[in-house]
Amino acid sequence: METDKLLQMEVRVVNIGLREFARDLERCNVPVVHLDWSPPAVINPRISELLAKLGG
Amino acid sequence: MTVPTSGDAIAAANREALRRILASEPVLVDVRLAKDAIPQLPDRTILHAGPPIGWDRMCGPMRGAVAGAIVFEGWAPDLEAASRLAASGEIRFEPNHHYDAVGPMTGMTTRNMAVLVVENRAFGNRAFCTVNEGIGNVMRFGGNDREVIDRLKWMAAVAGPALGAAIRNRDGVPLKPLIARGLAMGDEMHMRNAACSSLILRELAGDLADTATRDLGRILRFVAGNDMFFLNVAMAMAKATVAPAHGIAHSTVVTTMARNGTDFGIRVSGTGDRWFTGPAQPAKGLLFAGFTEADANPDIGDSCITETVGLGGFAMAASPAVVGFIGAGTLADAIGYTRSMREITLGTNTDWALPTLDMMGVPTAIDIRKVLATGLLPVINTAIANRLPGRGQIGAGVVHPPLACFEQALVAFADMNGAN
Numbered sequence: 001m002e003t004d005k006l007l008q009m010e011v012r013v014v015n016i017g018l019r020e021f022a023r024d025l026e027r028c029n030v031p032v033v034h035l036d037w038s039p040p041a042v043i044n045p046r047i048s049e050l051l052a053k054l055g056g
Numbered sequence: 057m058t059v060p061t062s063g064d065a066i067a068a069a070n071r072e073a074l075r076r077i078l079a080s081e082p083v084l085v086d087v088r089l090a091k092d093a094i095p096q097l098p099d100r101t102i103l104h105a106g107p108p109i110g111w112d113r114m115c116g117p118m119r120g121a122v123a124g125a126i127v128f129e130g131w132a133p134d135l136e137a138a139s140r141l142a143a144s145g146e147i148r149f150e151p152n153h154h155y156d157a158v159g160p161m162t163g164m165t166t167r168n169m170a171v172l173v174v175e176n177r178a179f180g181n182r183a184f185c186t187v188n189e190g191i192g193n194v195m196r197f198g199g200n201d202r203e204v205i206d207r208l209k210w211m212a213a214v215a216g217p218a219l220g221a222a223i224r225n226r227d228g229v230p231l232k233p234l235i236a237r238g239l240a241m242g243d244e245m246h247m248r249n250a251a252c253s254s255l256i257l258r259e260l261a262g263d264l265a266d267t268a269t270r271d272l273g274r275i276l277r278f279v280a281g282n283d284m285f286f287l288n289v290a291m292a293m294a295k296a297t298v299a300p301a302h303g304i305a306h307s308t309v310v311t312t313m314a315r316n317g318t319d320f321g322i323r324v325s326g327t328g329d330r331w332f333t334g335p336a337q338p339a340k341g342l343l344f345a346g347f348t349e350a351d352a353n354p355d356i357g358d359s360c361i362t363e364t365v366g367l368g369g370f371a372m373a374a375s376p377a378v379v380g381f382i383g384a385g386t387l388a389d390a391i392g393y394t395r396s397m398r399e400i401t402l403g404t405n406t407d408w409a410l411p412t413l414d415m416m417g418v419p420t421a422i423d424i425r426k427v428l429a430t431g432l433l434p435v436i437n438t439a440i441a442n443r444l445p446g447r448g449q450i451g452a453g454v455v456h457p458p459l460a461c462f463e464q465a466l467v468a469f470a471d472m473n474g475a476n
Binding site for chain 1: 061063066067308395396398399414425428429463466467469470473475476
């Protein structure tokens with residue numbers, strides 16, 4: 001698709017990461033699918049393991 | 057074999073921590089000398105900002121302030137003798153937080169200083185913070201000359217008692233609604249307190265006029281001439297608000313963030329009174345004309361207790377004025393900061409609504425797990441102190457705690473909860 005035509009069509013959004021961006025679009029009645037994801041901020045594997053156990 | 061604490065138990069503990077923060081009813085009830093307000097504060101003891109630290113590791117402003125506090129208390133005749141005394145080990149240093157107190161920048165609190173007393177009427181606990189000295193040559197930036205000492209003595213002997221009498225005369229000043237109004241007027245309660253400083257003076261002026269026995273004009277000018285007067289009130293308020301959420305088993309909520317100019321320390325509800333520390337970071341922001349980053353002291357002060365209850369950097373969206381002052385970009389950036397803090401907190405405080413975010417409540421109750429999972433560190437608005445004692449503020453900016461504090465806290469929490 002030519003990018004200059006992208007916003008001339010109906011915008012369908014997949015939001016990846018910060019949920020607030022999806023909420024903003026929802027408030028504006030823009031259909032959005034939110035993917036709850038964040039980059040692997042925790043480089044320390046020990047911390048990753050503990051987070052997996054302790055939830056959050 | 058220890059059964060690991062379940063995610064449900066952590067969630068329940070965190071809900072309780074958030075509930076207590078939101079249910080708090082902080083009221084400014086008095087100004088008294090520290091020795092009367094905090095009777096357990098020993099003689100020849102200096103309370104300081106941040107986690108525990110000894111004289112040998114203290115930064116320049118902290119050392120300058122300590123020397124000044126010793127002269128103020130009369131424990132040494134001059135600054136040189138005071139520094140020798142501080143280095144001798146005969147003065148006890150402890151964090152303000154160990155006494156339910158907080159203090160901005162160097163955070164000096166000693167027995168004969170005037171402290172604001174905030175009572176959390178929902179839980180019955182009290183918290184304390186010294187009265188803000190004003191701007192320029194002040195002890196919180198390490199100032200320690202005769203001007204600084206004389207001002208502190210006047211605050212202890214005249215202004216403090218007068219403010220205390222005025223506050224008692226009207227049965228205290230409820231702070232939650234005052235701060236709600238301040239947020240709508242552009243304060244974020246850390247680096248901008250212009251609105252709330254004015255509002256509280258308006259609250260107290262009549263009572264001051266009724267009760268002050270001397271220096272009424274000077275007291276009114278002292279408060280009116282200082283846009284940061286309310287910072288110390290907000291700090292005691294924040295400490296009184298978050299204290300009931302401390303010590304809840306299985307809770308991962310941050311109940312203390314504080315810096316001593318060398319180390320940044322946090323404490324977490326479910327890990328008790330243990331500090332988790334890392335190196336204090338340089339703030340990024342705007343320096344006043346003539347200063348460079350080489351002049352700046354690393355992050356210092358207990359004032360980020362405001363961020364632990366959703367104010368300061370967490371409420372930056374409320375304060376277009378502060379965004380420029382601290383070099384944080386545009387209002388859109390400020391709104392972004394506040395939104396991003398929602399990602400690391402458990403809820404919002406709808407009593408403190410943000411007009412620029414469609415009246416969303418301020419993000420409240422930092423969860424160490426969310427910080428580590430997202431990599432989003434708490435945003436703290438802060439003053440930048442000259443690294444030389446007594447030279448005052450040289451700028452303002454944004455700073456973060458080191459990630460190491462949160463990593464240590466999670467490991468300790470896991471140990472305590474059978475997850476290691």
